[in-house]
Amino acid sequence: MTPPLRALRTRTTVALLFGGMLVAAAVVLFIIQPVVKGLHASLERDENELTDTEARKRVALLALRDVEYDFLAGKLDEVDYRSLKSELTAEALAALEADEAVQGGSAATAGADLEEEIAQIRAGLESGTGCGACSFINDEGSRFCSSCGCALPAEVAG
Numbered sequence: 001m002t003p004p005l006r007a008l009r010t011r012t013t014v015a016l017l018f019g020g021m022l023v024a025a026a027v028v029l030f031i032i033q034p035v036v037k038g039l040h041a042s043l044e045r046d047e048n049e050l051t052d053t054e055a056r057k058r059v060a061l062l063a064l065r066d067v068e069y070d071f072l073a074g075k076l077d078e079v080d081y082r083s084l085k086s087e088l089t090a091e092a093l094a095a096l097e098a099d100e101a102v103q104g105g106s107a108a109t110a111g112a113d114l115e116e117e118i119a120q121i122r123a124g125l126e127s128g129t130g131c132g133a134c135s136f137i138n139d140e141g142s143r144f145c146s147s148c149g150c151a152l153p154a155e156v157a158g
């Protein structure tokens with residue numbers, strides 16, 4: 001005896017819905033992964049709780065980094081890039097100063113860290129080792145991202 005067709009359909013629909021939810025959850029995890037990684041990287045030297053100003057600073061820095069990526073990936077034209085960058089730099093600096101006021105750190109040092117981070121990203125992208133998908137900087141000569149497995153543009157560049 002086969003089960004009634006309607007019951008079978010219901011089961012299939014439930015299974016599909018559940019599968020869809022799993023896929024959606026996986027996609028969300030995949031998307032936030034680099035952000036979470038970025039936060040961890042920035043906290044390596046300081047395991048303290050993320051303060052509001054620290055969080056604001058990270059958001060501004062990550063946005064700034066994304067702008068760098070998009071520009072270098074050709075997704076932004078130079079006019080948009082410059083306007084977004086100056087906007088985000090202003091926000092990042094304001095956040096850095098607020099963070100300095102709260103934590104007693106040095107905004108100059110944090111600003112230098114930012115410049116250094118962006119320089120690294122830029123160098124990584126230009127040499128084809130920076131992953132455009134997840135921001136991971138790979139060893140020179142890598143053809144695929146060690147972090148997410150995406151193909152790297154190294155072969156195209158040289």
Ligand SMILES: [Zn+2]
Binds near residue numbers: 135145
């Ligand atoms: Zn990657």
